[in-house]
Amino acid sequence: MKTNILWGILLLTVSLFVGSCSKDSKETIAPAPEFELVTEMDGTNPLFVSPDQVFKIEYNAKNIKSVTTSTLPEGWTAEIDESGKYINVKATANAVSKAKLTITATGEDTQKVSKEVTLCCLNFFDDVNGTFVLNEGNMTTENGSLTYITADGYVFDDAYKTVNGSELGNVAQDMAFYGDKIYIITQNGDVNAVGKKFENDGMLIVVNAKTLKKEMAFSKEDLPELDWPTHIAVLDEEHVYIRDNKGIHRLDTKTKKLTTVEGTSGAPKSQFVTMNGKVYTYKTGLLGCILEISPDKDNATKINFPYRVEISINEVLGIQAAENGDIWVMSFGFGKSAMNKFNVESKKIIQRQINVKPNVGSSGVAFASYDNNIYYVDGTTIYRLKFDEDESLNAASGLDAEETLTDLSAIDNNAGLLYNGLGVHPVTGNVYINTIKSFAQYTQNTIWSFDFNNSAENPAAKYENYTNFSAGFFFAPGK
Template sequence: MKKFYLVFLVLGVFAGFLSSCDDDDKYIPELPAVTIESESGGFSMLPTESIVLKAKVSHLRNSDLAWFVNGEKVGSDSVYTFKAERLGNYNIAILASNTDGEACASATIEVHGTYKYGTFIISEGSSSPGTIVFISPKGEVIDNAYYVENGGDLGGVSQDLFIKNNKMYIVSQNGGYDGGFLTVLNAETLKRERKFQEELSGKVSMPTHVVVLGEDDIYLRDNNGVKRFQPSTGEVTLIQGTNGARKNAMAVADGKVFATVNKTVVVIEAGKDEVSGTIEFDANVSGVIKAFDGNLWVSDASGCITKVDAKTNTKLGSSRVSDEAKSVLSASFAAAPSITAKGDTLYMSGLTSKIYRHVFGSDKTDLMVNAKDLVENVGIVYNTCAVHPVTGEVYFNSIKGYGVNYKVNNISVFNFNGDEPKLSANYENYTAFPAGTFFTYNFE
């Protein structure tokens, strides 16, 4: 009996050992998994704001957390509120660890200046300096923003702006004052970096439009044509083939400049003193703008809108607006293009109070609104409408009239997403003969 008892005891111990080994084999490590979420949904902010960040962690109960900003530990809770006063990009990381291992997630927060994102409306002024109005994405308005940031005035008859490499270039037809013919600002703070008055005096004749390929490769349209300005040497060169360039906005696509001359769009390549190509149309060109895919939209006075390949200068297709809308594509004295686009949907108003929408792919044109039906004191439409490239809302500038009546004016914002047009915002009495509406997002 003792022998049998020993055998059973040994077998029991062996079975227990096997059971213990089996349990060890079934153990599965619980590594943490972590992601970073923004309470607001965004990772971009002004220096006066803050962003609440949350660590979303699996097995949080058994995990230790550590927050890092640019490699420096700043917290150990599941929630961290990020603040920063200096502009720039900040790397945010969260490290989650437990007895089985660790996991990490990271994100980038952009702390940007007041003017990095939003909408600008430039005004020519009336026997006075030009002005610039800024509307933030939240609808907050800063009137005469250049003066606010610099304590001086832009040049007389400010007409156009362009943003490149975080610099804003503003051209003023008459120059003078604090800004000159060309003013270069920090695009986030609007602080002036340089102005060009004496350097351009006698070399340009009432410049109206500007585009930039590089800091030493600036193109100005004036009474003689399109001129290349090189700040490093002060040299100004008339681009051969641009004589008679229309007083209208130029476009940049595929690293080239596109300007309008009568029935053509001329192509200017960096560093060259003559046009490198010409694209012909059936009638006077009334607008050339960059398309969403990097190509070009071109409108002409015949009522035709054409898609152009910016690399090859070939026409990719054309679409004709309705007979009713045809007149708003005429080559008028407006300084802004006759067309504005979001995707393949284009809007146009010309110098009328009527805003039309044309869908390129379906050749469909619709009258969206007569601004006079929703906005008071729309007497004169000053330059053309402009569609916001993100929200799709259409901005429309108008004044009550000439004389002292120009002081009664509207920046009207229309939303066409519903069955009926909606006036989503109306900013009264901020402009003085508005030359154009510019969205920072179009320069990204």
């Protein structure tokens, strides 16, 4: 009897042991989840998304049960298609500029793999802390382009093409800001100087200032009266002023009608000054003067310089707006260069002589100003005049006030020559300069940014090989 009981217990024990081993052998370990983004991304830069356009992020997934995304800020959406293995990301024009997207793939058990993507909506071009660099392009082979430097120093090359999928016209020359729009004028539009047809958006392009999306375009055929336009100023949609080889024209963008502004024949290839609801340019020579254009009439009013001045104004090199409503005038006469501060109402002028005759680039920029600091260039040497308005001083006092800041060619062998003037950031006061190695080696170039109050030898920033014959630096106006 005891033997049978013991044998039964033994059989039960063996049975339990075998059953236990059999159960363990059926357990499987879930394979590790595999998840990788296929869409190529630069890990150091954000993923740029054009407003209202879908950007597809593709991925590869293996041993994955589900894919989810984090909640994005208002204006952003991310839609997952697990069967197609992609995520559609979209942002509105009013979305916050930057967002973080976390993509989480969950395996067949609880294991997870996450990827983080920094998103940036292309709706920040109206940032007053940014910087535009307009590029002419090679006049026989290239269209114009627009480079943008963000407030945090990221260089966004060919921003217009990235946003629109098309290019600016050949030999881009100048930009003007009005309201929520930017007006960009090109010399040749869609037909270059030797008659070759180019694929681009035309001679005058109007874009949204926030997104750079094209809103309006005028081809060379739309503006047949224009002969190599170079500069533009905008008072409103019916008063867009364009300078060309014949003079100045007023364009009504609503009707596409061009009207000649009388008294502007031979207007110089130089940037306009726009202030107090009027547009200003100048005439040079012995009878040189400021030309004032008001929206209420299509003819220019001459504002003569005072007859008696310490330094003769025989040649005007360029003009810019001064902060108090006056106009800065760079001049030359009888072997002397001068910086002048001129009031168009009172005709009062203050002169300060300088030692050099500054370079004037093909865009007509002879100097740049910030407060009463005037920056100009001779060769590749940068100068600054701290303009003193003390009326007890004579014009020659400027000679002692002039500072030699730096010679760029001594800092960098590739800085062979300056191309098209200077710019000063209206918020930071930093001076922007474009240099190229040579005309033949223009693709070797540098955008310099200097805080001359901090250092004249070490630039605050230096961006290499982004420009294609820069037409100048431009900055979004304050709101």
